[in-house]
Amino acid sequence: MQLLRLALLSLANRRFSALLTLLAIALSVTLLLAVEKVRSEARASFASTISGTDLIVGARSGSVQLLLYSVFRIGNASNNIRWDSFEQIAAHPRVAWAIPLSLGDSHQGYPVLGTNHDYFSHYRYGRGQALQLASGAVFDDLYEVVLGADVARELNYRPGDEIVLAHGTGRVSFVDHADKPFVVSGILARTGTPVDRTLHISLEGMQALHVDWQQGMPARGAARIDADQARQLDLTPKAITAILLGLTSPVSTFAVQREVNQFRGEPLQAILPGVALQELWSLLGIAEKALLLVSGFVVLTGLIGMLTAILASLNERRREMAILRSVGARPRHIFGLLLLEALGLTLGGILLGVGLLYVGLWLAQPWLLSQYGLFIAISAPGVYEAKLIGAILLASLLIGSVPAWRAYRQSLVDGLSIRT
Template identity: 60%
Template sequence: MSVHRHIVPRLAMQSLRNRALTAFLTVLAIAFSVMLLLGVEKVRTGARQSFADTISGTDLIVGARSGSIQLLLYSIFRIGNATNNVTWKSYEDIAKRPEVAWIVPMSLGDSHHGFRVLGTTPDYFEHYKYRHGQGLKFAAGGPFKDLFDAVIGADVAKALGYKVGDPIIVAHGLGSVSFVEHADKPFRVSGILAKTGTPVDRTVHVSLEAIEAIHVDWQNGMPQPGQSVSADDVRKMDLRPKAITAALVGLKSKLATFKLQRAINGYVEEPLSAIMPGAALQELWGLVGTAETALSVVSAMVVATALLGMVTMILTTLNERRREMAILRSVGARPTTVLGLLATEAGLLTLAGVVLGVAMLYGALLVLRPWVDATYGLNLDINAPTAREWIMLGGIVVAGFLAGLLPAMRAYRLSLADGMTVRT
């Protein structure tokens, strides 16, 4: 009686059931590799989106004349230094323009145990947005009210073990260890911000007046001997800043963005730059995004390794199944039926691994997503696989079927006599 093609899938399922443990381990290996591949893809897209959402709702960033990436790095990511400062007069001129809805000044230059200190105004906590317009929230305490109040990011609080009310000594310069500190004017932690996954988490925020206050008796980056001003006396002084590092600008209408940008870039009083943060972020990602390609390559190699393991398993068991193949041939199975049987087994193993891997990934996302967001500030969306991911999954199934052709071709060549021969 002839063995027809339509019973090949049934034969393949029965054969896999007979080798349930080996088949299960193979499916598990493929599932973990698929989970890793899709997990890397989710993390890659999540990281890219989180990177793009580092700042949201700000139309322009203004600073001294420099490249857009450099201005973005020191003003938002707290990396590097400004080429120059922006005078307070220029800041006020920009703030008075009719297109401006709000403007937040920022002053950088000091640090605390390696974390940057940012001088700003309480408006910063209202207008700084990230991740599609999400605002800053306080995990404890609130904005600074006293001259020497400080608001710290989540990473600062965690790394240094600070809580509301603890004292902070700001150091001059940016080193993680500094021998020049503003110890005569200590700050107090007034608030701790909730985790955002942005550079805000690694920043100590103080008022602009506080930045001026700790430097009133300093000159050229060093304290002046015999000119120390106490914390009580400095409160009575005029602490209006003379210059700032940069400013965040929000406009009344998005249509005015290019107009104001041209006006600031052509400002005659001093050389300034105005950049759109979204465009600068995309430019910066183009420089640092090479790592995502490396991650994708590594995860693809893991999938290839799992498929190679499946082929090895089928080849290893092939010698044990030669009598099975001989019996199939003796009852009328054509060589192509044997070939189709082994290729179908490989395809079923791969398909089962893909389905299990996808299920494991989404299960892990449901459990770990809140922890990842709270710990790393990385927002991993739980949504259906994208077209790119569907193509990847389909490609894995096809690759598994094709990989199964190698042992299938070997079985195809087995003759009936060879299959019935008992080897010693």
């Protein structure tokens, strides 16, 4: 305890350089833990986005691309699926339920999803959790919309509010559907998935928006069909973007997947969500490792800065060591004193770094959620993060041994008087 007190007093005596060293270590620790936190939470967030869905069906393309646009609302489909193809697949004897998805429109940068009531009955996220309404009800009218939790919160919408949807998926759209406004019928409870950032309308509502469009543009003049006229038309969709399938038995997954991949009506592809997620993470694995490696080098740089600061102060502290020897300190006590200083600086830097990490997460959490749909939970460090902290302490112990050994040698040579 006396040696620890001496180490703290020595650091306090050199508080300016000690604080700079501590801050450098803290920032490097914050960066390392932040990279690991975002990596692990991003994986957990992606993995919890969809569960209970056996197959995702879309136009033939890459499996990762299909997963991204159908589940995460990232990117666009290379082609659509004809409605009659959906009906054939949904009628398959091994298919328990089929959820049609139609994408392509947006509202202030948030994607609009056309679907049916099966979406709210069968879609699952997390550990098989069903979608719940926080207020209002599921759409029942042609021009009703159900909002995700983030959409309602960010845009301050409530059931009964009227909104106008826009054509295209960009944040800025030059063509909107002002002639067919929608009314908010309900708001979903928060899920921590892309559902929170999505507006949900019926497939018929999606068809009504484009019933008078030609070649991707609204028709001009007498060809325009207003909202009331659209109600009188046959609004059966001509095409959709993707299909979520739930099967009667997991055993039949590969058989149904093979049948869809060999579908004769049009070129389609069926993927397993879990396998596609693993493929996605294998693509991102190199980037993850590179970020962790860079963060590790930043921590190492901070520890080397601590080594430099302690070594630079040794010559100035030789008189201090001689005084300590004169009052009974042994060379091993001098070694322990320097080692405790290094560990104290590292431990202080880790504590400050963890504190900065959680303050940063608390401040950045709403922004990450609104901009990227990524929810970073503020939780205690996990096992892997604890191992990283342990590795940092071990590295500081090894690095701190260098000035400690030098001080030990100097104390043996100097004795009670400083030798030059």
